[in-house]
Amino acid sequence: MTVPAKQYAVTRKAGLLETFFIQRKTLDYYTDVVMWATFNAPVSRPRIYHALAKMVSRNPAMRAHVLDPLADIPTLAYFDTIDFGKVVEYRTMQEVNMEQLLAEFDKVNFDYAQLEEPLWKVWVLNQKTVVLAFDHGALDGVSGAVFLVQLAEFLNDEIVEENVPNLAKFDTKIEPNPIIDDLLPPNPDWVPPPVATTPRRVPSIFAPYAYPTPGDQWRIINVPGSAVATLLSECRKRKVALTALFHTVLLIAMSRVYPTPEGFDTMVPISSRRFFPAQYLDPESIMGNYVYHYKEISPASTSFHWEEVIRFDEKVKLSSNDHTKSFILENLVPQVGRIREVMQSKMGKPRENDMAVSNLGAYKFPKGGPFEVQTIGFSQSNAPIMPPIKMNCVGMVGGDVTLVVGCAESVTGKGKCDAIRDEVVKVLDEILDAATLKQ
Structure with a gap:
């Protein structure tokens, strides 16, 4: 992987779409997320590389990494190449344990020492379950639900597998978001419009x-x-x-x-x-x-x-x-x-509260095809309600x-x-x- 020297963006003060990185001075938050989808057909390396290349090109946050992790407002660099062979791991697991994968990912990324590594990783478990782990605190511009939907969409693309490279190259010219100073305060005299009848909550x-x-x-x-x-x-x-x-x-x-x-x-x-x-x-x-x-x-x-x-x-x-x-x-x-003490004490152990709400059901694609999502899963340390x-x-x-x-x-x-x-x-x-x- 290579890091461009001058391509950077600065965090903004409002909005998921205006900033990918939260404050990095305080690292006492366990923000890793694991999302996964199980498909009805084996997922080959060329197919996962092709899907990831299209996903990363659509979601530039997945190309970012931290240059100065302890700064109040960090600068970010964007990878101009990503070697998917280094971020995609095929593994056989008799008993799939997402908490184990999350713990492995966190061990590498928690202190942001590996600044030249992407803040996400993909496992393909038992050929059919594709797992994405990412730092939700840093990559706040990455939506797991969007990931799963896009992944299944791109896996169904018509490709010639032998021609799919494992090294993805991107246009690194990403313009920083300009600072906007002419912000107007909200109107303090505004009164909400009356509702005809009192609504009853359901x-x-x-x-x-x-x-x-x-x-x-x-x-x-x-x-x-x-x-x-x-x-x-x-x-x-x-x-x-x-x-x-x-x-x-x-x-x-x-x-x-x-x-x-x-x-x-x-x-x-x-x-x-x-x-x-x-x-x-x-x-x-x-x-x-x-x-x-x-x-x-x-x-x-x-x-x-x-x-x-x-x-x-x-x-x-x-x-x-x-x-x-x-x-x-x-x-x-x-x-x-x-957060840090409690979550570290749970590393490698099942978290009943998390896993009880981890199944998001199945997404069925109308076109069908060889890669239809069978199950979707989500796990995050802060109780995904x-x-x-x-x-x-x-x-x-x-x-x-x-x-x-x-x-x-x-x-x-x-x-x-x-x-x-x-x-x-x-x-x-x-x-x-x-x-x-x-x-």
Whole structure:
């Protein structure tokens, strides 16, 4: 692998799509993630190399590595070549143990000593199970759900296997995201629009702690780069993160699909790592990035208002008495305690709480083909609580964005995933049309 000398990007203060790396001075967080998919046919090396080359070209975060891991705002270099032979390992395991793989990956990457290695690794277990381990703290621009969907898509490509190289080369000219200073504060006088009737929450659909269930469905939405640029510009004017906009759009789509009086649960769980500024540190808890926060939005709102976009102030005092801005799950702090001590004590041991919620079901591709996903798995140290309806987003400033809407249709109802996907597209079109009219 070679590292270009001058190609770098600097972290930004808001948004998954504007920064790939969180603060690196504090390394006491166990943020490794393992995601896997089991296919119905053996996965050859040429096929996995081909799929990874296309994935990495779409997701530049997978090409990044840290130049100065202890800096408050690190500079990043981008690999111009990646030798997949060094990051893909074929292994036979009689009993597949994802925790063992996560422990192996963490041992190498936890201290960021291997700065010339990618912050991810792939295992192919027993020929059919493809596993991706990555540092979610660093590669926050990599979405595991997107990975699994893209992987299966690319494995079904028509290729000539003997012509697939193991060394992928990339265009290293990635423009740094410019610093934007003309940010306008939110309107303090804005009042949420009244709701015609009081909505009734449906906890079976939008429960904050709902376990994922078999039969999950995924729908992909590709947002072109021109639209991303417009949305990002509108977000910066209002000092909100682009990912926060996407998740707010999801909530509106949910409102339209489940209209008043049924409504939806307005306390939607959101991982602070996706929305807080990169330099944010929790002043009241050693949990730091592992605290889950909530934002109360107008219940059953079916029209878009910028004031409703999830917004957090860097200096907000975390308190359960004021959940209009943020809410800390106080019972989670004493339960978990010091992340590093607890997680290191569990290395190599089964984590029942993690594994109990690790099965995301199966994604079936309509075209079929030799590489159809049979099972999908997810494991993360900070208890992956997955609501029955969720969204993942991945992309790079200046490029396209891929949104993945996931629904457990055994909970949400048949056909709801398509309905929510369609409404997400409509809301995004409405925002883009309004922005175009202003211009």
